[in-house]
Amino acid sequence: MIDALEPPNDARHFLYRVVRWGLRVYFVSLLVASVYSLLWVFEIAGVLPRGLLSTIWIGIAAMGTVFLALLVPLFYTTRPGSR
Numbered sequence: 253m254i255d256a257l258e259p260p261n262d263a264r265h266f267l268y269r270v271v272r273w274g275l276r277v278y279f280v281s282l283l284v285a286s287v288y289s290l291l292w293v294f295e296i297a298g299v300l301p302r303g304l305l306s307t308i309w310i311g312i313a314a315m316g317t318v319f320l321a322l323l324v325p326l327f328y329t330t331r332p333g334s335r
Contacts, residue, residue, distance in 0.1 A: 294300045
């Protein structure tokens with residue numbers, strides 16, 4: 253009776269993997285928010301130069317744009333239907 257209520261083993265394994273990835277994303281986002289907050293406090297306190305934080309964000313945006321520009325052609329060349 254209890255075996256009928258439990259999900260199959262593959263579904264449970266998939267659920268564990270989804271939860272594990274969710275926790276990883278959550279912890280990384282907490283880490284990024286904490287580092288950003290610390291840098292922001294340092295900038296307000298005058299420890300960091302005024303434009304450093306905005307320069308960091310512009311660099312992150314530029315790296316993301318380059319990553320996407322490289323990822324799109326790679327995606328279309330690796331599709332099995334394109335051969």
